[in-house]
Amino acid sequence: MTAEIICVGTELLLGDILNSNAQYLAQQLAKLGIPHYYQTVVGDNSERLKQVIEIATQRAQILIFTGGLGPTPDDLTCETIAAFFNSPLVERPEVIEEITRKYAQRGRIMTPSNRKQALIPQGAEILPNPTGTAPGIIWQPRTDLTILTFPGVPSEMQRMWEVTAVPYLKSLGWGQEIIYSRMLRFWGISESALAEKVAGYLNLPNPTVAPYASRGEVKLRVSAKAATDEQARELITPVEQQIKGIAGLDYYGADDDTLASVVGELLRSAGQTLSVAESCTGGGLGQMLTEISGSSDYFWGGVISYDNSVKERILGVKSEDLAKFGAVSSIVAEQMAVGVRSHLATTWGLSITGIAGPTGGTETKPVGLVYIGLAGPNEEVESFEYRFGAMRGRSLIRHLSACTALDNLRRKLL
Amino acid sequence: MTAEIICVGTELLLGDILNSNAQYLAQQLAKLGIPHYYQTVVGDNSERLKQVIEIATQRAQILIFTGGLGPTPDDLTCETIAAFFNSPLVERPEVIEEITRKYAQRGRIMTPSNRKQALIPQGAEILPNPTGTAPGIIWQPRTDLTILTFPGVPSEMQRMWEVTAVPYLKSLGWGQEIIYSRMLRFWGISESALAEKVAGYLNLPNPTVAPYASRGEVKLRVSAKAATDEQARELITPVEQQIKGIAGLDYYGADDDTLASVVGELLRSAGQTLSVAESCTGGGLGQMLTEISGSSDYFWGGVISYDNSVKERILGVKSEDLAKFGAVSSIVAEQMAVGVRSHLATTWGLSITGIAGPTGGTETKPVGLVYIGLAGPNEEVESFEYRFGAMRGRSLIRHLSACTALDNLRRKLL
Numbered sequence: 001m002t003a004e005i006i007c008v009g010t011e012l013l014l015g016d017i018l019n020s021n022a023q024y025l026a027q028q029l030a031k032l033g034i035p036h037y038y039q040t041v042v043g044d045n046s047e048r049l050k051q052v053i054e055i056a057t058q059r060a061q062i063l064i065f066t067g068g069l070g071p072t073p074d075d076l077t078c079e080t081i082a083a084f085f086n087s088p089l090v091e092r093p094e095v096i097e098e099i100t101r102k103y104a105q106r107g108r109i110m111t112p113s114n115r116k117q118a119l120i121p122q123g124a125e126i127l128p129n130p131t132g133t134a135p136g137i138i139w140q141p142r143t144d145l146t147i148l149t150f151p152g153v154p155s156e157m158q159r160m161w162e163v164t165a166v167p168y169l170k171s172l173g174w175g176q177e178i179i180y181s182r183m184l185r186f187w188g189i190s191e192s193a194l195a196e197k198v199a200g201y202l203n204l205p206n207p208t209v210a211p212y213a214s215r216g217e218v219k220l221r222v223s224a225k226a227a228t229d230e231q232a233r234e235l236i237t238p239v240e241q242q243i244k245g246i247a248g249l250d251y252y253g254a255d256d257d258t259l260a261s262v263v264g265e266l267l268r269s270a271g272q273t274l275s276v277a278e279s280c281t282g283g284g285l286g287q288m289l290t291e292i293s294g295s296s297d298y299f300w301g302g303v304i305s306y307d308n309s310v311k312e313r314i315l316g317v318k319s320e321d322l323a324k325f326g327a328v329s330s331i332v333a334e335q336m337a338v339g340v341r342s343h344l345a346t347t348w349g350l351s352i353t354g355i356a357g358p359t360g361g362t363e364t365k366p367v368g369l370v371y372i373g374l375a376g377p378n379e380e381v382e383s384f385e386y387r388f389g390a391m392r393g394r395s396l397i398r399h400l401s402a403c404t405a406l407d408n409l410r411r412k413l414l
Numbered sequence: 415m416t417a418e419i420i421c422v423g424t425e426l427l428l429g430d431i432l433n434s435n436a437q438y439l440a441q442q443l444a445k446l447g448i449p450h451y452y453q454t455v456v457g458d459n460s461e462r463l464k465q466v467i468e469i470a471t472q473r474a475q476i477l478i479f480t481g482g483l484g485p486t487p488d489d490l491t492c493e494t495i496a497a498f499f500n501s502p503l504v505e506r507p508e509v510i511e512e513i514t515r516k517y518a519q520r521g522r523i524m525t526p527s528n529r530k531q532a533l534i535p536q537g538a539e540i541l542p543n544p545t546g547t548a549p550g551i552i553w554q555p556r557t558d559l560t561i562l563t564f565p566g567v568p569s570e571m572q573r574m575w576e577v578t579a580v581p582y583l584k585s586l587g588w589g590q591e592i593i594y595s596r597m598l599r600f601w602g603i604s605e606s607a608l609a610e611k612v613a614g615y616l617n618l619p620n621p622t623v624a625p626y627a628s629r630g631e632v633k634l635r636v637s638a639k640a641a642t643d644e645q646a647r648e649l650i651t652p653v654e655q656q657i658k659g660i661a662g663l664d665y666y667g668a669d670d671d672t673l674a675s676v677v678g679e680l681l682r683s684a685g686q687t688l689s690v691a692e693s694c695t696g697g698g699l700g701q702m703l704t705e706i707s708g709s710s711d712y713f714w715g716g717v718i719s720y721d722n723s724v725k726e727r728i729l730g731v732k733s734e735d736l737a738k739f740g741a742v743s744s745i746v747a748e749q750m751a752v753g754v755r756s757h758l759a760t761t762w763g764l765s766i767t768g769i770a771g772p773t774g775g776t777e778t779k780p781v782g783l784v785y786i787g788l789a790g791p792n793e794e795v796e797s798f799e800y801r802f803g804a805m806r807g808r809s810l811i812r813h814l815s816a817c818t819a820l821d822n823l824r825r826k827l828l
Contacts (some may be wrong), residue, residue, distance in 0.1 A: 307698075307714035359707060
C-alpha cells in the first residue's frame, strides 16, 4: 500500500509559492512508514485534476490532497473528487455552524460563498480544521482507496494532519514500524567544522546522522527505525550523548528548543530577569524572546533605540561617546546594556548595535559589523564584536545578530 | 504546446529537501509564456521514472527534468530517458575532457564514476554546466517532443537554465508572448468578502484575476499575457484601477509593498516620525518597521513594555488604571501610545497590548483580545479593539496585532 501527494493550486504552477506542503507531508509519511513514490502538482482546473486522480488511483491507495478547499470559485478540489467518483455533494449543517461560529469569534458574518466549504461528498467524514474555516475530508470512495484532503495554508494543514490524520492512519495499521528522530541544534560552529568533528557518526546505519544548516544554525538529525518510540530512543540516546560530548557548548538544544527558549529556561531556573536594548534589530530580539509563552516570568521588556536620541535620552548613552566612537561601537553597546538593565531593573541587560545594510557601511565599519553588549550582576559589563559580512543581506544579518546575542547570554548563564 | 516539470530524487520523497527547483522553473516558464499544467516528483527508480515519462509524453511537448545526473549508481535520469526512447548511450569525449579539467582546477583527479556523466543519448546535444560537473542534455527524441535535463543542485540548474536553456527556447519561438503580473494587496477585508466585491473580475480571460490569502492579508493577482511587458501593463492597468476603486482603503499596496513600507512612505512624505510601545508583540512591530532599509528616517524607536513595571516606569501608564482596567484595556493602550510619543518626541505613538495566549485568557478577556492605541499631533489619542480569536494561535495573533496596528496608522495618514 502506498500514498500519493497531490497538491492543487495554480499559484504552484506560476511559481508564486514554494511547495512546502509536499515536503511536510513527505516527512510525515516517512515517519509513519507509509511509502510514497509520486508527488503531483496540478492547477485549479477540474478536467486536469480529474486526470491526475485517474492516474493516482491506478498507482496508490492513499491519496492526500492539499489546496483548493477555499470559498472562491477556483477552489475545486472537493467537488472534483466527488464528481470523479460520481458521488453527490451534501451540505453539512455542522460545518456551516462551525464556520458561522468562527466568523462570529472574529466579529464577522459568514459570507454566502463560505457555504461552498460545507459541501462534502456523500459518505465522507469531516476532517476538522481547528485553526481555519475550510474543513478537509476523510473518505473511502472504494474499499481499497482512502482520500484525505487538506487546505493549502501550511499551518492549518499541519495542525489537521497531527490532530486527525495521524491517529486515523495509525488506526488503519500504519506507523507500526516507526522512524523516530531527534534534531540536535548547535550555534557558533560551521556545518563543515561540526561535520568533521562528528565524521565517524555520519555513516551509521541505524540510527543515521545527517547534518543540515540554515540561517546560522547547524543541526544534526539523528533518526532511528524501530518497532516502538522507546526502542528508537534507546538507539538514539547513546549517539546523542556522544555527539553532545564532542560538541560541548556549541550544542544548545534539541527538537523544538530555540535559543530563546533555552535562555528562558536558564533565566527561570536561576530566578533572574532580562531586558534588551536594540538598535539594528529594531525589536527582533524582543520578538524572539516573547515567542515563548510564559516569557513574562523572566523577560521584562526593552528599549528599541533606533535613533541616537533614544539611545541618549532613555538609555543614558553618553553623547560624547556617540560622537567619538559612533553608534556602532563596543562602548555604545556596553552603555546600552548597562542603561536598559538599570532603567528596567533586571538582572541582565542585553544590547545590539550594528550595521544591517545594505547602506550605511564604511571602510572601517562595513555592513555586517555588529556589537553585542551584556551587563550583569555586580555591575559587570562586556561586549562582543562580530563581522557577519555584507553579502549575508539585511534580513540575515539582523537574524544572526539577535541569535548571537542570545547565544552569548546562554554561554554566560551556563 | 505545454511543458511539464519532472523532479527526480528520493530525497524529495523523504522530505529531506524543499523542491525549490520546481518553483524556479515554474516562474521561468511563466516568464517565457510557456504554459505548464503538471509537476511530478519521482524517486531514483528507473521503472517508476519510465512510467512518469510515459504519462508526461502524452500530455506535454517539453519535458524538463531536474536531478539524477550525478556520478553515483542511484543517478538514473539520463540512462532511463535513453532507454525509454530505445536510444543507445554514447560516451562523449568532450564531456570527459571538461570534467577532467574541472577536477584539475580543484586539485583533484576525476574518479571512474564520473565517466558515467559523459554517457549521452545518441543525437542529443550537450547542455553545458559552467559551475558543476554534470552536464544536461537538450534532445528531440521525436519531432514533437523536446527534453531538457538539469542537475538537482539549484545554483547549477539556474545557471544552465539562464545561459543555455532560455536562448534555446527563445530560438524555438518561445518568449515572444510574456506573462506579466501585479500582486494587489489588501488588509482589513476577508478573502471571501473581497472575492464577492470583485466577482465580476474573477472570470476575465486576459488579464486574469485570482485571489489568495495568507496570515490576515488578502491578495489579488492580476496576470496578463501579451507580446511585451508594456502591452501587458496596458491590459492590467485599467483592471487594477477599477479594483482599487472598489476596494477603497482596504487596498494598501502592490507587489513588494508591505504595510510597514507603505506606512513608512506616508510618514516620510509627510515629514513625520513614529515610535512604538509594544506589550504582547514584544518587539515584532518594531522589527516589521525596521525590515525596511532607511526606516531610521521616520522610525525613532520604542519601548517593549512586556512587564507592567515597564509600562508604569517608562511609559507613564497610571498604576491605578492598570489595577482597575487591567493591562489589556483601551485606556492602557492609549496611555502607552501617549507615553511613548511624548518620551521619544515623535509625531505619532503607536501601541499594542493584548493577550496572545495560549494562556492568560479569561471569560471577559479571551485570548486574541488586542487593543491598539494611536497618539498623534495636537495631543489627540484613540484606541481600537480587536478579537482575533483564540484558535488563531500565539504566533498568528502577534502577527495580526502588529499588522493591524500599522494598518490603523496607514488609514489615519491617508
